[in-house]
Amino acid sequence: GGWDAANVYAYYGNPIQMPLGAWPGKAMTKDSQGNFYIDLPKTYADSDVKLIFNKPNSNVQFPSAVGFDFSLDGHYAKDGLK
Numbered sequence: 001g002g003w004d005a006a007n008v009y010a011y012y013g014n015p016i017q018m019p020l021g022a023w024p025g026k027a028m029t030k031d032s033q034g035n036f037y038i039d040l041p042k043t044y045a046d047s048d049v050k051l052i053f054n055k056p057n058s059n060v061q062f063p064s065a066v067g068f069d070f071s072l073d074g075h076y077a078k079d080g081l082k
Contacts, residue, residue: 006036009052
C-alpha cells in the first residue's frame, strides 16, 4: 500500500493490557517484497489479543476499529481480510 514503515499495536483484557506498549505500538520490519512482519509470542493466541496496524507519523490505521484477532498463521492483507 505504499507504506514505508508500519507499527503494530496489540491489546487484550479488562483492564486493557498493551503487551507491545502504548499507541502506536511496536515498529515492524519490512522485507524485500514490501511485506511487514514482527515475531509475537504464541501465548498471545490464548489471551484473545487484538492487533491494529498503523502507519507511523499519520492517522492511517487498519482495521479502523476493534482490531484483528491474533492468529498463529499471522497473515493479514491490507484490504482488511485475513
